[in-house]
Amino acid sequence: QVTAKTAFLFILPQYNVSVPTADGELVQYHYGLKDLVTILFYIFIAIILHAVVQEYALDKINRRLHLSKVKHSKFNESGQLVAFHLTSLIWCLYVVVTEGYISNPRSLWENYPHIYLPYQVKFFYLCQLAYWLHALPELYFQKVRKEEIPRQLRCIALYLLHIAGAYLLNLTRLGLILLLLQYLAEFFFHMARLVCFTDENNEKLFNVWAVVFVVTRLFTLTLYILVIGFGLPRVESQALDPERGNLFSFLFNNILFRMSVLLLVCLFQASVMWRFIHFQLRRWREYWNEQSSRKRAAAAAGTKQQTKLLKRDSGYHENGVVKAENGTSPRTKKLKSP
Template sequence: MRTMNKRKETIKTAEHDTECIRQAEIMPLNSWEWLHITIEVTAKTAFLFILPQYNISVPTADSETVHYHYGPKDLVTILFYIFITIILHAVVQEYILDKISKRLHLSKVKHSKFNESGQLVVFHFTSVIWCFYVVVTEGYLTNPRSLWEDYPHVHLPFQVKFFYLCQLAYWLHALPELYFQKVRKEEIPRQLQYICLYLVHIAGAYLLNLSRLGLILLLLQYSTEFLFHTARLFYFADENNEKLFSAWAAVFGVTRLFILTLAVLAIGFGLARMENQAFDPEKGNFNTLFCRLCVLLLVCAAQAWLMWRFIHSQLRHWREYWNEQSAKRRVPATPRLPARLIKRESGYHENGVVKAENGTSPRTKKLKSP
């Protein structure tokens, strides 16, 4: 009987162990199934944040290529990259700019300008390389007619659309950074001016399907801004180093001329000769006389405003320089006083008494009595 009971107990324990093993095998399978389901569900929403939306397959001579157009879902993608840009901004500030500024021992005013220029140098350098790569690979430099031919440019390549989304995300992230960086109240209006200026031009080129022209203009503008902020960084490191400012001043005027020329050539002449001149927002066509005049007026007004600020700042710097030079000339030179000749009696002094050369004291002259 005892042996039978032992056999039953061993059979029960074996069955229990096998059930535990089966459950242990089933649990990972169930967890993987749940994980697979959640990944499938969250992947759709994750792609909405990470990747550009509204993709379309466009047939070509060899095969099909994927292009994109814009829509309301782009706001979600821009929001995601705003948070990414804020994180990258904090990394550059903490690990690069703060370490350099501690060595320079700058004042509060120069410290805030140093941080501003340091962030913009990193951004403009990255944007110039990225924009130049996009322009070269898409063939916009080798074929200037592509800036206005086949308008409207509704279907964008992946790299073009992603570039515009990242640009909008960066300049939108600059608005809350004014609070995070504790920018002085005197500097906020100036920074808001150029932030809004960039947002209007980039969003206008993106929404009006002038993305090709916008890329060329951004490449020119970012190259000039990179040179300017680099010159500021070198000036903060050594105040005597102003050679880069002279180079920037020469490049600045040439850049304004190129931007105005390209805008007038592409919009005023190129789009004006296109056959398809009708206002059709559904097809993305804004090639009308009124729209062209508004775009040209905006570009010309922005360039004129930048040029006026540049001339005003240059005149102010020259005035300060000449005032310093004239102040130095007005200061009279202190005349040198001639050295007084001190007559010394012959011999040498010893205990306050003049001794002759042979050691005897000289005879005093007798005064005749009157």
């Protein structure tokens, strides 16, 4: 009883508000500094779950595969992300369906800023921020190689920037749809890596990931243009009101700010597509080089086999003279005189 109020501060989302509706009152939430305490608690939960998945699933599979150190590290990374992306994908899909964001696309920008959030939306964002923040100490716990740390730090920073940006700018509805698309593509990518570690010749899932990646990028760019370029300009102007919680949302009233954000998004998506195309071209080049080397090796083996078969005969021709197997000319039989 003494520590109950403090414990609720760590476990449950804070800043609940009773919003009047036609059917009565509805309890919703907005963000604040106390969210940092809740995120801290779920960082420890994420670290524990990370260790459970590593010990009871990934380590057992690694012992059977006998992978090298480099592949072992990549296998652990993809295994953890497959579990996280699959869980987040199902959770995010459930939220957007139950809240009606897919059935009513106009709700992505109507009544903006979306200051008050349903419980499950706020809790989802807090858990997402906690997971990507827990990935920072996991770089030490997992003993990630120094060469891999910059890449992983860049990935973590991009996720934190986009999720926190959607949360603080009250673009949580748009952020949910974009996370759903992003996690769908990432799930197929890391699943393809896991299958490739078990069977190097099986690259079918990489082809599926390539298709899903392109489709999700097109949907992502379309949603950005639809919501930021066409939807938000139709919303009534909102003045700066820190007490209501729209501390940053009023920026989208400025057309220059909206266009700047849209331009940055388009440039970022273009850079992602360029890296994807470069990756696919390199992968296809390696595939065709491997196929051509196999054909050359098969042709060389066939030539050697034919040469051996010829040498097994009584002799073979060299410079127009029939030679025996030891290199000497075969003796000609003398004909007896009649």
